[in-house]
Amino acid sequence: MNEHSIDDRITALAPLAEQLDQEWAESTLARIVADESPRQAPRRTRRRVAAIAVTGALTLTTGAAVAAAAGEGPFDTVKDVLLDFADQPNTSGNDVGTIHDPLLVAQVEQSNGVVFAVWIATTSSGDICSASTTSDATWDGGGSPAPGDLEYGCGEYVVDLYDPDPNTIIRLERPDQLGNFFEEGGGPVLYGISPYPDAVAVHVHGAGVDRTLPVREDSLGYGAALPGATDAASMELTFSDAAGRTLGSRTLFAPVD
């Protein structure tokens, strides 16, 4: 073993803040503030708000998996990374028990051809684990994403998309709290999980979007690329059952800053 861990050494090597050469600093500052180029107008951006803001990973165990049917490929990869996550030395914490097989929440092909996907897995202790393809993943939906294309965790803290205050953070305790509306290279994407067990469809209404998405039978997840929704500040989600009856609705507040 080392006398100093890599963390210790890297931290110890942090550069000392050297003051800028005074003469250069003064002349350069004067040149910069004298710059009369047109100031750029403020630009509203919609960034991908962390649905996964982990404050502490929890220990998982490798007990027999039960629950819903797992397919091949992505499901196995997702489960593997979650179990591997449990074995990492810096993820020891409260025991979440057995991880049940992951279920696909949504798989969305974006306009740039990259597929965004998110899975959820419950645990015997009642915690929620999730995994999703990363912002820089290049998975095209074929086969399985590489483990390096996934981010994952359990017992996470998420932005509450259904609270108009964008700073509201909640612990993920129910599957239907998981969801997001974000925009990156491939245009706006929405996904979530129905709070209504009988839901088969969700109607999404907001600026630039007015369409109905199917709700998955297994995970109750839904999701789609919404290329017209770049200006949406909120969206009304209305859930309905197989008979077309409205089960309820909720307003999702898009994380605009």
Place this chain on the structure above:
Amino acid sequence: MTEHRDVREFTEVWQRDGPRVAAYARRHVVANDVSDVVAETFLHAWRRWADVPRPPLPWLIGAARKVVGNERRGEGRRRALEHRIVLLGDAARSAEDAGLLATDRMTALAALAALPEQQREALLLVAWDGLTPDQAAAVMGVRPGTFRVRTHRARSAAQQALDLSEPPARLARVSLSTAPKGGI
């Protein structure tokens, strides 16, 4: 009036954060280019000062990262491992200042230099630039979860490289006290 307030605040930021942006640049470009990166970064900041979030350091580091990227594309070549070690060595504290043996310093720098760019950047944005993980994730344009996974991998890879580079005598000393008799 607003202009005066802007200049005053900008000047304070220049004096406070300029050295930190320079420290960031120093590990990415040769010494002669560091001041250019700092100046260009702050020029970008000044042109959109009203939009720059406060505190501005994460934004400035992110802007410097783009400026450095442009410098590199201009050079049109990949940086060799040896070159990365030299840059990191120029930027890092001396062994004496860090309280490390010179050999320990070198093995750490070599382990850092051997990491994939994205992993090295993830580690150093926090450890050297003093950003929070969330700020560093924003600088890199990834979600916090992605950043967390990236730093975890970086740390594991760097630690592994460090373990492999340790003198056998040191390893043997530890293994004597932990390995069962008649072990491997």
